[in-house]
Amino acid sequence: MTDTVLILGGRSDIGLATAHAFAALGHPVQLAARDAAALEPEKTDLELRHRVAVTLHELDALDVAGHADFVAALEPAPGIVVSVIGALGDQDADEEDHANAIRVMRANYEGPAVLLACVANQMAARGRGTIVGVSSVAGDRGRATNYIYGSAKAGFTAYLSGLRNRLARQGVHVVTVKPGFVATRMTAHMDLPAKLTAQPGQVADAIVAAVTRRRNVVYVKPVWRLVMTIIRAIPEGIFKKLSI
Secondary structure, eight states: OOOOEEETTTTTTHHHHHHHHHHHTOEEEEEEETTGGGGGHHHHHHHHHHOOOOEEEOOOOOOOHHHHHHHHHHHSSSSSSEEOOOOOHHHHTTTTOHHHHHHHIIIIIIIIHHHHHHHHHHHHHHEEEEEEEOOGGSSOOOTTTTTHHHHHHHHHHHHHHHHHHHHHTEEEEEEEOOEEEEOOOGGGGGGOOOGGGOOHHHHHHHHHHHHTTTOOOEETTHHHHHHHHHHHOOOHHHTTTOOO
C-alpha cells in the first residue's frame, strides 16, 4: 500500500508543493493548517490532478496541548509526516517586540517539535514510518541578522537529530531538510540572491528524494553546505565583528 502523507503547515508554498510531489507518486495526502476549510480549492486541485484522496485537517501548531489528540484522530494514520511549520518574523522588530519573538520561536521549534513527538510515539509503536522536518541553514550558526529565527531552527535541528538517533532502531526514519533561501510568499519582500535561492518545487523534490533514499540531513542547494561550513569555521573574535 502507498503511505498516506501528512503535511503539517499545508497552507505554505513549500507544503503545497510537497503535497503535489507526493500525490504525483500516488500518495494520499492529508493537509493540516489553520483555517483548513479555506484549502478546499487546493484539495480539489490535488484530487483532480493526481487522482488521489486528499483530506483537510484543522491545526493550530501553537496549541501544543491539543497535539496528541490531533495526531491520534488522524485516519488513516500517516506513514510519512512532513513538517513545514514555521514563521520568519522580523529580527529588528522582534528585538523589541518580545511577544512576537516568542511566537517566532514557538512556531519554529516548540510547536513542530511537540507535534512530531506525538507522531514519533505513534510510529514507534507501529514499528515503521518516516518523519521529515524542514529546518534551516539559519540554525547552523547564530548571526546578528536573524538570531531569533535561527536559534529556534537550531533547536529544531538538534531535536530532529536526537529523534533520528532514538528511532533508528525502531523502524522509523527521520530526515532534516535545510532549504536556505526559498522564493515564497513569506520571503517576497526580500531581495534574495538567485544562486542561493530555491523554488518551492525544488524543496519538495528534495524532500521526496530524501524519503526515497533514506537520507539523514539534506541541504536543498548543495552550495549551502559549503557556505555554512565556512561560516561555522570563522573564529568568534572575527565573527562578532561581521554582519552576515
